[in-house]
Amino acid sequence: MNGNVDRKDARMTSMKRCTVALLVVLVALALPVVGAAQKMTTLRVGDQIGSELDYGPYWIAVEKGYFKEEGLTTVRKTYPNGPATLLDYNKGELDAVMAGFGPFLQAASQGSDYVIVSSITKGNAPLVARPEIRSAKDLNGKRVGTPGLGTIHDTMLTLYEREHGIKVEHVSAKITDLVAMLEKSEVQGILCWETVAATTVRAVKGAHYLAPLPVIPGAESLEVIISRKIAQSQPEVALGFTRALLKGMRYIDKHEDDALRIIARAMNVADALEVAKLAKAQVKITDPYMEPKSAQIIYQALVETKKITTERVKSYDDFMQRFVDYSFLKRAEESLKGWEPKR
Amino acid sequence: MKVEADVLEVARAASVPATAGRGRSLRVLLHNAVAALAVLAAWQVATWVVRSVFFPSPWQVARALVDLGLNGDVAGHTLLTHMWWSMARLAAGFLMGVLLGVPLGLLMGLYKPLYAGTRAALEPFRFIPPIAWIPLTIVLLSGFSRYVFLIWLGAFFPIFVATLVGVPRVEPIHKNVAKVHGAGRWYILRKVVIPSILPDILGGMRVGMGTAWMTIVAAEMSGGETTGLGRMMVNYAELIRIPEIVVGMILIGALGFAMNEVLLRIEQRLFRWRWEVTL
Numbered sequence: 001m002n003g004n005v006d007r008k009d010a011r012m013t014s015m016k017r018c019t020v021a022l023l024v025v026l027v028a029l030a031l032p033v034v035g036a037a038q039k040m041t042t043l044r045v046g047d048q049i050g051s052e053l054d055y056g057p058y059w060i061a062v063e064k065g066y067f068k069e070e071g072l073t074t075v076r077k078t079y080p081n082g083p084a085t086l087l088d089y090n091k092g093e094l095d096a097v098m099a100g101f102g103p104f105l106q107a108a109s110q111g112s113d114y115v116i117v118s119s120i121t122k123g124n125a126p127l128v129a130r131p132e133i134r135s136a137k138d139l140n141g142k143r144v145g146t147p148g149l150g151t152i153h154d155t156m157l158t159l160y161e162r163e164h165g166i167k168v169e170h171v172s173a174k175i176t177d178l179v180a181m182l183e184k185s186e187v188q189g190i191l192c193w194e195t196v197a198a199t200t201v202r203a204v205k206g207a208h209y210l211a212p213l214p215v216i217p218g219a220e221s222l223e224v225i226i227s228r229k230i231a232q233s234q235p236e237v238a239l240g241f242t243r244a245l246l247k248g249m250r251y252i253d254k255h256e257d258d259a260l261r262i263i264a265r266a267m268n269v270a271d272a273l274e275v276a277k278l279a280k281a282q283v284k285i286t287d288p289y290m291e292p293k294s295a296q297i298i299y300q301a302l303v304e305t306k307k308i309t310t311e312r313v314k315s316y317d318d319f320m321q322r323f324v325d326y327s328f329l330k331r332a333e334e335s336l337k338g339w340e341p342k343r
Numbered sequence: 344m345k346v347e348a349d350v351l352e353v354a355r356a357a358s359v360p361a362t363a364g365r366g367r368s369l370r371v372l373l374h375n376a377v378a379a380l381a382v383l384a385a386w387q388v389a390t391w392v393v394r395s396v397f398f399p400s401p402w403q404v405a406r407a408l409v410d411l412g413l414n415g416d417v418a419g420h421t422l423l424t425h426m427w428w429s430m431a432r433l434a435a436g437f438l439m440g441v442l443l444g445v446p447l448g449l450l451m452g453l454y455k456p457l458y459a460g461t462r463a464a465l466e467p468f469r470f471i472p473p474i475a476w477i478p479l480t481i482v483l484l485s486g487f488s489r490y491v492f493l494i495w496l497g498a499f500f501p502i503f504v505a506t507l508v509g510v511p512r513v514e515p516i517h518k519n520v521a522k523v524h525g526a527g528r529w530y531i532l533r534k535v536v537i538p539s540i541l542p543d544i545l546g547g548m549r550v551g552m553g554t555a556w557m558t559i560v561a562a563e564m565s566g567g568e569t570t571g572l573g574r575m576m577v578n579y580a581e582l583i584r585i586p587e588i589v590v591g592m593i594l595i596g597a598l599g600f601a602m603n604e605v606l607l608r609i610e611q612r613l614f615r616w617r618w619e620v621t622l
Contacts, residue, residue: 083581090397090583103583110583111396149418150581170418172578173566177481181567186485306417307582 041237043230045074046085046094050175050196052266053276054121054222055098056285057248059266060259064341066247070240080174083150086112089227096226096241100152101290101298102307104223108323109308114225116324117242120249121222122284122291125156125214126197129189130182131206136164139210142188144168147175152221155301156214157191163215179203193221195267198279202271212282216294221283223290231325243332246288251341253286258343288329295320399586404593407586416587418578420570426594428570429559432487436494437555444499444551445544448506449536458507469504473497473558477565490562490571497558498551505547509540545610549603556599 047055058074061067067074074096079085082099086107089097098120107114133139146154149172161167171187178190183204190200201207213219224245231238252259260280264272299316302308313319383401390400399407415421451458473496480489517535526534563573576591 081581083583086583087397087580090395103581106581106583110585112583148581149578150583169569171567171569172574172581173481177478177566180482184482184485186567 039071040068040073041071041234041240042073042075043095043237043241044077044093046077046079046089046097046099048079048081048085048099048175048193050199051098051193051222052263053195053279054124054193054283054285056252056259056263057120057245058098059263060248060251061244063262063266064247064251066244067241070244072237072240072244081148081151083107083148089114089225094227095230096224098222098224100222101220101295102152102155102302103150104225104323105299105302105313105319106150106308108319109311109313111312113228114323115228115231115238116223116225116290117231117238117326117328118224118245118288119220119222119290120224120245120285120288122218122220122287122294123213124193124221124283125153125191125219126194126209126282127157127160127189127191127211128182128197128200128207129210130185130204131208133188133210136160136166136210139168139189140166142168143171143186145171145173145178145181145187145190145192147178147192148172150307152298153191153193155298155305155307156219158301158305159215159297160191160211182207194279194282195275197282198275199269201278202275209282214294216297218284218291218294220291220295220298231328235328239328239331242328243335246329246332246336247339247341249286249288250336250339254341255343256280289326290324292320397583397585399589403586404589407584408590408593411587411590416575416578417582418569420575422575422594424570425572425575425591426598428568429563429572429595430598432490432563432571433494433555433559435487436491436559437498437552439491439495440498440502440551440555441548443495444502444547445506448503448544449510449532449540452507452510452540453532453536469500473554474561477562480562481565481567486568489567490559493562494555494558497554501550501554502544502547505543505550506540509543510536512543513539542610542614545606545613549606549610552602552606553599556595560595 045058047058052059062074077085077088077094079088082103083106085094085097085099086103088094090107090112097114104114104116127144129139133142144157146157148154149170154170154172157168157170168189171181173181175192175196178187178192179196179200181187182190182200189210190197192200197209201209224242226238226241260276261273264276267276269275296316299308299319303310313322386401390398411422416425451461473493476493476496480492484492513536517539518531521531521535559571560573560576563571564577566574566577568574572591572595576588579585579587579591
């Protein structure tokens, strides 16, 4: 009887030991995971409808886990255009924004504060026209749609008019509505961002790229900002975010085909890969530095068209000095010396 | 004797001297001015509390109003042009709402089987907000017609429903008296039914006017045209210039208020008896 009890006790003790050992192992395994999860910083990032290609480096960084490597998770919030994104940013709803250079200038001129950490897109302002429009002169006096008066695309249309000595009626509408408006001749051309332009060329019979690239060579298009608060109080987050985007750019540069496939998946539309391939020719998404000449021309055009005032931002140089900070980008470049993006 | 005294009292009250009437008008004006000043004061206090560069003070908005009035907007349109186009679109859509809403409401109110037989097809449209139609109208319509259609949608149902529910409320005794005197259907419609339901129609028109304003601004915001107060507001929203947006809001409020006042005055003049009921 006693022997039975002893065996039972021994079995119980051994089971307890096993359970304790198992628990220790589980805790030991879970600790780094919990630790890593605690370290992850969430960034709320604002961007715009139909702009997956323009923000390609972001999508690559998400897909390839570059943000995770930096201890970051991103929550994407989408808006109809750049100015709408910035209005929400000003309320403190976003930590980082990807949008057009024009809206950033407008926001700064109204008192908004941010830090441009990187350029992300150049070009990206193709002019698509109806089949009967074969030259710039044909557009004279006609209606041309843009995604909004405050967008960089509206400014690019103004510069296009100046370059060709024509005058068109600027018609603002939601970017996704521009395609339908062109299709039924409500407008004769649209100047918008990719991949909407490529989608239009494929969807509307006879629609074609009248001017695939903006009139200014290497035209600055989209930038990435981070809130000044984060840049100052959490510089490692700003650095990590910039580095992840830079890795994304390098990946696109090295493995364009695969990058386009990743971007096409993010687009989540029919024929996405074909659209992305067609649109890619109109955008440059691998240069993290702003193109100064075009940026200055855009600034000047915005002042001349009274879209921005010079009360708060006195000049282009004043803007560059106060709002652009390449220090994170330079540190990121330094740390990525010898780094090669792997498929 | 008592009845006679009451009647005399009522008669005295009815013949209020002109000076007393003017005094009352001045008092009403003063009350409204105080209420408006209170709103302005609350707004100013809110700007101190919120302390955002994007939340404009009344003074900034006044400056923007003067600037827009004198120099026009960034797209080169004057404030009057924007107001004119919004009003023109609204007038066209609202007029269509009245022209279709009143006869159809009358017809369906008078011939119940017609309403009962079409209700399932007609009523669901009432619950679809005009704004939900915007994507479809962009595909199907262009320019002026797009806005007129959307405003019509907004104005039509309040007017139609007000007319429809007004018809059964016509006093049967009035109809019967007319019948006894040999009046035909057309005569009863013109001389009994329509005058009886006019207050309901005007009430519906006032509600429809409010919906029409809400619709026009949303429709203009959707784009496709370069003018209109809604468009102007969106343009400035895109330039992140809030004072000009508030100017647009104030103008819409003021225009809507003025138009409502016109309808109210018409109602007060036509149906004075309704306005004399007090407690």
